[in-house]
Amino acid sequence: MIFRQLFEPTSSTYTYLFGCPETRRAVLLDPVLETVERDLRVLQQLGLRLAYTLETHIHADHITSACRLRTLVGSKVACPALDALTCVDTPVSEERPLQVGTLTFKPLFTPGHTDAHHSYLVQLPGLLRVFTGDALLIDGCGRTDFQSGDAATLYRSIHRSIFSLPDDTLVYPAHDYQHRRVTTVAQEKERNPRLGGTSLEEFVTIMGNLKLEPPKKIGIAVPANRLCGNCTERAHSELQQLGGGSPQG
Numbered sequence: 001m002i003f004r005q006l007f008e009p010t011s012s013t014y015t016y017l018f019g020c021p022e023t024r025r026a027v028l029l030d031p032v033l034e035t036v037e038r039d040l041r042v043l044q045q046l047g048l049r050l051a052y053t054l055e056t057h058i059h060a061d062h063i064t065s066a067c068r069l070r071t072l073v074g075s076k077v078a079c080p081a082l083d084a085l086t087c088v089d090t091p092v093s094e095e096r097p098l099q100v101g102t103l104t105f106k107p108l109f110t111p112g113h114t115d116a117h118h119s120y121l122v123q124l125p126g127l128l129r130v131f132t133g134d135a136l137l138i139d140g141c142g143r144t145d146f147q148s149g150d151a152a153t154l155y156r157s158i159h160r161s162i163f164s165l166p167d168d169t170l171v172y173p174a175h176d177y178q179h180r181r182v183t184t185v186a187q188e189k190e191r192n193p194r195l196g197g198t199s200l201e202e203f204v205t206i207m208g209n210l211k212l213e214p215p216k217k218i219g220i221a222v223p224a225n226r227l228c229g230n231c232t233e234r235a236h237s238e239l240q241q242l243g244g245g246s247p248q249g
Contacts, residue, residue: 001124014176018103027051053070061217104123113133
């Protein structure tokens with residue numbers, strides 16, 4: 001597998017590029033509108049053709065480039081089926097994994113940050129990688145105070161779908177605000193200050209006391225992402241005038 005971890009600093013978002021070495025088809029997971037030119041440049045450098053953009057959830061802190069990339073290179077838009085977005089070409093679910101060449105993206109239903117959030121498990125011989133979106137972060141987790149978030153649901157999702165994976169599974173989040181890139185299931189079970197050894201009741205209390213500011217772009221990003229990023233020119237202009245969003249975790 002061809003693999004790259006790409007970073008957008010304004011929203012501290014990781015976009016992941018996967019390429020099938022046999023078919024040269026590629027997938028971008030959680031792409032960001034502002035990095036379209038960079039992503040296309042990396043694809044060209046690697047000799048890959050973008051087949052799909054894939055989302056973990058409807059983001060509140062940035063606009064996806066899914067629709068823009070579909071217009072530019074003909075890639076298809078894949079999103080969780082539960083979001084029921086009319087702009088999606090390929091809905092995915094635990095029963096409907098995404099297959100691209102030799103690569104399989106197995107969706108794991110991990111609600112709690114949003115009600116339709118999915119993580120994705122990618123397995124190679126001897127190596128498991130899980131891409132957890134905003135559900136599980138490094139030493140943290142996604143917020144649960146907007147977009148149908150629910151702390152108890154998130155706690156159960158992480159324990160059921162992520163902490164049940166082998167301890168040496170690599171965990172790649174959608175965000176990190178301290179320049180960390182990867183963790184493991186074992187590390188998060190042991191030392192995550194919100195989830196490592198805490199009870200459900202303790203976790204709900206922790207999440208209820210975060211008192212974070214709303215993401216700066218939420219009013220623009222959520223409606224735009226319900227259209228797969230196909231927002232108006234006015235919204236694009238407003239987005240560029242905003243600074244970095246508040247942390248998702």
